[in-house]
Amino acid sequence: MIFHSLPARANTFMPPQGTEVASQFDTLYAFLLVASLISFVILIGGLFLFVMKYKRKSIDDKTAYITHNTFLEFLWSFIPFVIFMVVAVWGIVIYNNMKATTEDAVEIHVIGKKWQWDFLYKNGKTVTNTTDAAGNIVYSTMIVPEKTPIKLIMTSREQSDSIKPVIHSFFIPAFRIKQDVVPGQYSSLYFTADKKGEFQVFCTEYCGDAHSKMLAKVRVVSKEEYDQWLIKETEALMNLANLSPAELGKLVYQQNQCSGCHTINGSPLVGPSFKGLLGSDRKFADGASQKADENYIRASILNPNGQVVEGFQSGVMPVYKGVLTDEQISQVIEFIKSLN
């Protein structure tokens, strides 16, 4: 009886139960909380009892001379041992349920990088962090169908070779699951979401300055909604073929975090704004100057620290050589041109 009511109480501080495993977890946790409370009461209750009952009355108190009691000592070794083994096996069962998967699971690739989560779908769709109009980060959201086994295939990788990838850890509290994401290897995580809704994702392996801002969301939707979303995204990907170079350049701009430093409204941030950039006169920190033409922009993308404009810091912008293709660079140039 008591264990049926307790999970409910445990829920008052546990995250929502998004999966079957989560409710199994909460039941075991509740059992352990009760068991711990009982042992705590026995020990600490006994402690207070003895402290009060056998409080020193005079300096010459005579005490009993008891060296040991084999039977009692056996009891408080054996009973905890049995309880520990039971909960350990119980935990192993839950652990196996966490690892259970089927052949037809929907596979999604997860890429951890400093400091965001990217999600890659089979149809080629990539979900990444974006920025809203006010310049705030919009954390990436992984969309998954409900009541469907999902397999996440995860690794840690950086955009360019100059940054060393580090270990991250993908944690969804509502699903009670977590797995480290290690550079140079693939690790996997399995779940079947029972409830629709949006759930928090954390990075739980320390990964540097913005570790606590390496967040994401999981949105669980109905299967129909998921299929529609996939079709829509597939179409959008195919439509890319029909976009103008400038429109494609805007996508490149959004997907490579250019917007974090370069605005399109004329006000400079960490780097110069793209508005009115093409054709303007650039004065460099070393005193030289140049008119910003296509070649200048290309050089600034491929080797940003070659010549830095006065008033901006060197070494801030990552090198995009090997990251962007020649075609993408041309598209970005067209996009910048379109802002004039």
Add this chain to the structure above:
Amino acid sequence: MSTGKIIRKDGHYAHHFESAEQEYTSSKQGIWLFLSTEILMFGGLFVAFFLYKGMYPEIFHKGAESLSWIYGAINTAVLLTSSLTMALGIHYIQKGKNSQALTQLIITILCGAIFMGIKYVEYSHKFHLGLYPGQMFSGETGGVENLPLYFSFYYMMTGLHGIHVLLGMGLITWVAIRTARGDFGPKYYTPVEGVGLFWHVVDLIWIYLFPLLYLVE
């Protein structure tokens, strides 16, 4: 006395011991405990070696080809000889024959020097070929991926061992000087024995390193 040197002559012992026997067995136990930490430290390297050998057998095979087993075998013989002379040195001190003991200790030091000399030849040959560890590797990989990892093991293991050989040579020099000065005799020879044990462990580690690095299949 709380400060200054604890002075010993034959049969004397530090103030906090009850007898020379107690001091001797305590010191010997301390030395064994220290040696166990040495073995555990190298043990870490050996565990890593076997793990990576399981993961990439090909790089250990390929890497061992670039080592000359002749140099390794000579060094093994040299170190085994030095272990013998070290043991003889202790033996002679126990018998009170300090001048013979000194000769044996000096031969031991010379063996250590020969060992390091051969290591120098081996290292410089590899540097010449660009066979540096890890990232600094600039030699031929012969199409074997991660080959530089083999050389990381080679340099870490033989390098750490080499540092121990040098330390051992220093310690033997120290006990040799004290032997010449007449500090030791049949009743007190703990430092010589301790240094000797250290030297034997250094040898022992080499006896594992040689087949693992040079003769690996």
Add this chain to the structure above:
Amino acid sequence: MSTAGAGHNYLEHGKGLMSWLTTLDHKRIGLMYGIFIAFFFLLGGIAALLIRLELFGVGELFTGAEYNKLMTYHGAIMVFMVIVPGIPAILGNFFLPLHIGAKDVAFPRLNLLSWYVFMAGSIMAVCTLLLGGVDTGWTFYTPYSIGTSGGVILMVLAVFILGMSSILTGLNFIATVHKLRAPGMTMNRIPLFVWSIYSTAILQVLATPVLGITVLLLAMEKVFGIGFFDPALGGDPILFQHFFWFYSHPAVYIMILPAMGIISELITTYSRKTIFGYTAIAYSSLAIAGVSFFVWGHHMFVSGQSAIAGILFSLITMLVGVPTAIKLFNWLFTMYKGSVQLQSPMLYAIGFMFLFTIGGVTGIMLAVIGLDVHFHDTYFVVAHFHYVMVGGTLMAIAGGMLHWWPKMFSEYWARISYLFIFIGFNVTFFPQFILGSMGMPRRYHTYLPEYESLNQISTVGSWLIGTGFLVLLGVFIHSLMYGKKASENPWHSKTLEWQTTSPPFHENFEETPVVTAGPYEYR
């Protein structure tokens, strides 16, 4: 041979700074450790208070980079420079030879050397601040530690050197316990504090070399790029974690076992009753030390080690719970039919049992593999190990210091300090269990708004703890300056350290004691 007559106590035996810096007396070396460990505790404590201050609100007082350095220094200082050396190097050094009736430790010069090595390592660790600091966390996980800049190389070399100091201390204690016991002091007559220090020493000697080679490899990785732990060169970053925890899990018991030894002493003395189950407590220390070498993988349940390994590590970890439960129940039944005196050291011992029980049961939860997947690297873990390390070890240090303090101190203010520390501790760390259950990850310098109120409670608690330790410091300083000399055996204890003069002679006892009975013969 000693030039001193028996009449000199160890403080008067030699004057001036040099007589301290060159001392071979285990009691003086213990005190010198005490002074500097207290100083490092202050440094680590300031970092802790700043961490809690940052977490008082969602807003940012420090940048992420600054916060990460604070949490690294808090962890590294507290682990390597305070709690690991704490009890063995201060109280162990001072009382181990006294407890077994020896004149000194087996290798006094090695003992002094270990202090110098400790100081060198500590100074190196603090000097990393000049190189821009370290932001890896005290665990130095690769590949993060390979990629990050700053004083990582110096810091890991400092850890290597501190490890050497720890090995020298442990080695010294093992030989001392084996070889220097007074006549009649058989292994089943040594006080339980000695048993716990002895078990700890075994761990120090057997586990620390592995840490040594691990941080050495990490330093080589940083300097030469040898690639052992670098995936780009074929290395395995997880191997570093295996190596690191192979030391650092036993290190957890290096931190807690000596504390358990102190508690055994306190409970039997202040209950004026022989310890219940001497043999069980003594061997449970050894059992914990033994099992601790086979449980490191429970730090890595979600790292990608195989499921079989995880399951085995979970089962073996459970075994640690058994000797721990044995100790708790034996302490409890030591009070049964005793004469319990609620002096401040006993209050700290009772506080220890209270907090350690909570730390223990949450430890069982974390050992359950299915539960740890959720709790791993959340505040639940942070709360758990603070309940054990602070609620356990620091409470024991405080209790032990008061117990063995050679002067009269204000019992009233000692109790006030206890109240502040005990209540403050629970206010600080109990909410963190709830935060961890909710899913708040550790090492976060900012957090989601729903975690704010519990974090604020926790921060307020940290101020109470800080106040408590300041009061305790005040008690000690006041006592040093104005306290009368305590009587030779104020607590009417039966162990040997109380049977000599206070302060003890340079050579501890006027003549070597001959032991005829166990350590706790309260009849």
